[in-house]
Amino acid sequence: MGRKILFITTDQQRYDTLGVNGGQVARTPVLDQVAREGIRYERCQPTSVVCMPSRASILTGQFPSTHGAWMNGVALAIDAPSVAESLHDLGYATALIGKAHFEPFMDPFGRFAENALASLGIPTVEQPWYEGRRGVHRGFDYLEFATHGVMGPLHYAKWMQREHPEALTGFYPVVDGDLNVNAAGGGDTGAVQVKFNDVPREWYHTDWVADRTIEWLNNQSDDTNWFCWMSFPDPHHPWDPPSSERHRVNWRDVALPANYPETASLRESLLDQKARHWRLWYEGEVVSNYEAPAKWVPATMTADQVREVNALNAIEVELIDEAVGRVLGLLAQKGWDDDVDVIFTTDHGELQGDFGLLFKGPYHVDGLLRLPLIWRPAPSLGVDPAVVHAPVSLVSLAATFLEVAGQEAPPWVEGAALPTSDDEANAKSFDATFTEWDSVLFGVSVHVRSVVTGDYLYSEYRAGTMHDGTEGELYDLADDPLQRVNRFEDAAFAHVRSMLAERLRDHETRPGDRATPGQLVAPV
Amino acid sequence: MASIRHERRINAPADVVWDVIARPESIVEWFPGVIAASMEGSIRTITLASGLEMPEEILTIDPSQRRFAYRITAPLYRFHLGVIDVIELEEDDSLCVYSTTAEPDTLALIIAGGSIGALNEIQRIAEAWAKGK
Numbered sequence: 001m002g003r004k005i006l007f008i009t010t011d012q013q014r015y016d017t018l019g020v021n022g023g024q025v026a027r028t029p030v031l032d033q034v035a036r037e038g039i040r041y042e043r044c045q046p047t048s049v050v051c052m053p054s055r056a057s058i059l060t061g062q063f064p065s066t067h068g069a070w071m072n073g074v075a076l077a078i079d080a081p082s083v084a085e086s087l088h089d090l091g092y093a094t095a096l097i098g099k100a101h102f103e104p105f106m107d108p109f110g111r112f113a114e115n116a117l118a119s120l121g122i123p124t125v126e127q128p129w130y131e132g133r134r135g136v137h138r139g140f141d142y143l144e145f146a147t148h149g150v151m152g153p154l155h156y157a158k159w160m161q162r163e164h165p166e167a168l169t170g171f172y173p174v175v176d177g178d179l180n181v182n183a184a185g186g187g188d189t190g191a192v193q194v195k196f197n198d199v200p201r202e203w204y205h206t207d208w209v210a211d212r213t214i215e216w217l218n219n220q221s222d223d224t225n226w227f228c229w230m231s232f233p234d235p236h237h238p239w240d241p242p243s244s245e246r247h248r249v250n251w252r253d254v255a256l257p258a259n260y261p262e263t264a265s266l267r268e269s270l271l272d273q274k275a276r277h278w279r280l281w282y283e284g285e286v287v288s289n290y291e292a293p294a295k296w297v298p299a300t301m302t303a304d305q306v307r308e309v310n311a312l313n314a315i316e317v318e319l320i321d322e323a324v325g326r327v328l329g330l331l332a333q334k335g336w337d338d339d340v341d342v343i344f345t346t347d348h349g350e351l352q353g354d355f356g357l358l359f360k361g362p363y364h365v366d367g368l369l370r371l372p373l374i375w376r377p378a379p380s381l382g383v384d385p386a387v388v389h390a391p392v393s394l395v396s397l398a399a400t401f402l403e404v405a406g407q408e409a410p411p412w413v414e415g416a417a418l419p420t421s422d423d424e425a426n427a428k429s430f431d432a433t434f435t436e437w438d439s440v441l442f443g444v445s446v447h448v449r450s451v452v453t454g455d456y457l458y459s460e461y462r463a464g465t466m467h468d469g470t471e472g473e474l475y476d477l478a479d480d481p482l483q484r485v486n487r488f489e490d491a492a493f494a495h496v497r498s499m500l501a502e503r504l505r506d507h508e509t510r511p512g513d514r515a516t517p518g519q520l521v522a523p524v
Numbered sequence: 525m526a527s528i529r530h531e532r533r534i535n536a537p538a539d540v541v542w543d544v545i546a547r548p549e550s551i552v553e554w555f556p557g558v559i560a561a562s563m564e565g566s567i568r569t570i571t572l573a574s575g576l577e578m579p580e581e582i583l584t585i586d587p588s589q590r591r592f593a594y595r596i597t598a599p600l601y602r603f604h605l606g607v608i609d610v611i612e613l614e615e616d617d618s619l620c621v622y623s624t625t626a627e628p629d630t631l632a633l634i635i636a637g638g639s640i641g642a643l644n645e646i647q648r649i650a651e652a653w654a655k656g657k
Contacts, residue, residue: 073633106630109557109638110573119574153574177600178628290630442526442629519530521637523630 003378003404004340005087005227006327007397009058010320011051011099011148012236012360013346015044015370017317025254026314030325031374034342038376039420042389045433045452046348049360049368050291051101052076052524053436054347054394059083059102059138061398061413063436065508068515069102070438072290073522075112076102076138077515081130081412083398084139087227090405095142095216098209098231102138104522105147106179113137114145118155130412140229144212146205148233149174155212156205170197172238176295179523182238183293187312188251191305192296192358193237194312201242205233206316210323214330222336227401230327232320235350237359239312241319248318251304251311259354259367259482260306264299267356273486275461275471277446278363282356288446288466289439290523292359299356306353313352338380341404345373345394354482362437364450364459364473365483369435375400375418383420390425391452392418393433414512434507440520451503457483458500474500525603526629528636531621532643536654538612541620542590544649545608548582554645557638568594596626596635603627606635616654620646 017023020032020040047057053064056076060067061083069076084094103112110116113125123142129135137143146156149171160168172195176182187194201207213230220226234241261267271279280286284297324344331337351357354367373392377383395415402409403417419425437448447462455477463469474490474497475483487493534541544554548568549561560571568580583605584593590610597604604626611619622639626632 073637104637106634107557108572108574108576108634109555109641111557111638111641116573179630179634180628442633519637519640520633521640522634 002225002339002406004225004336005092005401005404006331006340006342007227007229007401008324008342008344009099009229009231010235010317010346011231011233012348012350013317013372014349014352014367015372017235017314018372021372025249025310026317026321028317028321030321030328031344031372034324034328034344034376035374037379037385038342038374039383039386039388039418041373041375041392041418042387043391043433043452043454044345044371044373045369045391045393045435046371047393047395047434048436049348049362049364050289051347052104055101056080057395058347058397061395061409061415063395063414063434064438065436066414066512066514068518070436070517071440071520072524073104073106073520074518075104075521077518078113079128079130080138080515081410082139083401083413084227084229085129085135086139086402086407086410087405088136088139088141090407091225092405093142093220093224093226094136094140095144095213095226096140096229096231097142097144097212097216098146098205098229099233100143100145100231101147105152105524106522110153114143115153117143118145118153118158142216144216146209146233148205148236148238156208159208160203164199164203167199167203170199170240171195172197172240174238180295181291181293183296185305187239187308189302189304189308191239191308192293192301193239194308195238195240196243196246197240198243201244201319204242204319206319206323209233210326213327217327217330217334222334225405232323234320235313235316239309239316241312241315245315245319246312249311249314251308254307254311254314256303256306257310257353259484260303261356262303270355270484273484274473275459275467277466278355280466281361286444286466288441288444289361290441292361298358301356301358309358310352313350339378341378342376343374343397343400345397346371347394362439362446362448364435364437364448364457365475366457366481369450369452369457375420377404377420386421388419388425389422389454390419390430391433391454392425392430412513414510432503434504441523449504449507451500451507452477453500453503456496456500458497458504460501460504472497525625525627526632527623527625528632529621529623530636530639530643531619532647533613534618534620534647534650535616536618536650537616538590538610538618540654541610541618541646541650542587544646544653545592545610546585546587548585548594554642554649555638556641556645601626601628601631604631604635618650
């Protein structure tokens with residue numbers, strides 16, 4: 001019997017929302033314990049700060065500029081490589097339960113398998129796959145989907161529509177009548193994407209994802225090797241956790257985030273140091289990407305709204321922690337625990353009040369770039385617990401899963417398996433990670449490339465409708481951990497800028513085959 | 525208002541490409557996700573794989589210009605205009621242009637996204653017909 005893999009993801013979760021990472025709002029005893037038993041990564045970075053490209057990178061082990069799903073609304077090619085397919089080939093049972101999002105959600109034509117499977121009532125479909133073979137959809141022989149809310153065709157939404165129609169109106173409507181991300185406010189403070197939701201906790205999607213995962217695991221035999229991707233849609237907005245849980249965190253008691261500038265003048269002066277689209281978005285003059293509500297102006301956000309969003313976000317994080325605890329409890333009950341690798345992470349971060357902003361977009365700072373990542377190798381291996389400070393990337397997950405399964409990484413994988421210590425990270429040259437952003441939406445185009453090293457965060461803005469190709473940001477992570485002082489034009493940092501620009505050029509010209517970039521077919 | 529255009533070079537005579545799209549009910553053959561279409565006067569009602577029904581008004585079917593124009597009249601749209609042009613480049617070489625202008629903008633993106641798949645199918649069918657002739 002080999003090692004089983006429980007891969008847990010959340011959506012849009014900041015590094016500092018876990019207790020073990022210094023979080024002060026949510027209590028996360030389960031994940032904190034997993035981290036103490038395993039390897040906790042201090043600086044894990046996504047390949048993209050939006051869902052679809054980042055999730056495609058997790059699956060393919062490739063950067064967006066290689067796998068071709070370069071922005072939300074661009075489907076990952078149906079024949080893209082998939083680590084799940086490689087594991088399936090090795091005899092693993094493979095499941096993805098929860099949020100996938102390799103294909104667009106907004107699909108009234110029903111063209112994409114993720115949207116069709118719930119209607120078809122079958123666990124997967126045969127598709128063309130990498131190198132001309134056919135196989136189960138993206139390598140998963142069991143798929144059951146959920147996303148944020150109860151509208152649409154996915155399994156969780158259909159279950160709610162069928163079993164609990166009376167609870168549907170409790171959820172925040174994710175999009176408005178124009179199918180834009182909703183700007184409506186709610187809660188006590190009128191905060192955007194907030195709603196008090198009277199859905200019973202056991203019907204909420206966090207518990208549903210855990211319930212369905214438990215059901216699938218219960219159907220596996222002791223000697224089956226399995227790869228189970230349990231993918232929670234939270235704490236991504238909307239922030240509408242079950243109202244029964246609101247007692248956990250009183251927003252009035254929540255401190256403002258360290259990187260929330262409390263005066264408008266300070267916010268504006270900090271934003272003015274950055275590339276021009278930051279301030280333009282803050283003022284509501286330009287919304288460069290669909291993921292931010294088009295009719296919401298960040299400058300209108302109050303400190304209390306930031307507090308309430310953070311409180312509700314923390315409640316969602318706590319529910320996830322408890323759901324993970326239930327699944328880990330099942331593994332222990334079945335006597336599988338010693339042979340299961342548990343990996344926990346998210347797809348990207350959330351600004352959550354930093355610089356007076358919310359949500360995500362082409363804003364490459366720690367709120368979006370620094371992610372929680374925990375790997376607890378199967379206890380039977382006796383791997384020493386560790387904290388890895390070297391920069392690592394989600395692009396390494398595919399190779400890591402294959403290493404767990406005893407396989408070398410295939411040539412299409414761009415990231416090496418995660419190191420289990422700083423010594424190993426040094427030996428394997430884990431010294432820089434890269435994040436890409438490309439968006440072209442309704443006449444606004446933004447293109448960003450960023451590199452993070454142990455010391456610096458550096459971004460270059462390529463020519464687009466917002467930038468002329470000369471702008472950039474450079475932050476000294478040791479002296480300026482909140483990334484408030486842009487050193488891009490600072491002569492004293494010219495050598496650093498030159499060195500990091502070279503790293504970005506190396507990334508752009510790295511060897512390997514690139515998929516034809518996909519076409520934008522939906523907003524998300 | 526968003527206006528989005530996709531085009532496709534097709535190795536088939538323009539008249540062959542036009543024949544693929546000219547009959548309104550033929551949309552079920554070349555627009556992925558449209559599973560039924562019926563006509564009543566100038567009103568075409570299409571049914572999508574998601575179960576959604578959408579009424580459309582056919583505005584122009586002009587074989588001389590090889591131009592097909594229609595508008596979706598479902599209440600979700602404040603405005604929609606879809607135009608498919610088939611342009612002759614050479615005797616056996618055509619350009620098919622599918623334009624979508626709509627408000628809300630998001631819906632333009634969704635319909636235009638579907639039109640990429642439609643162009644794939646129009647190309648496949650037209651090139652097969654041309655090869656068979």
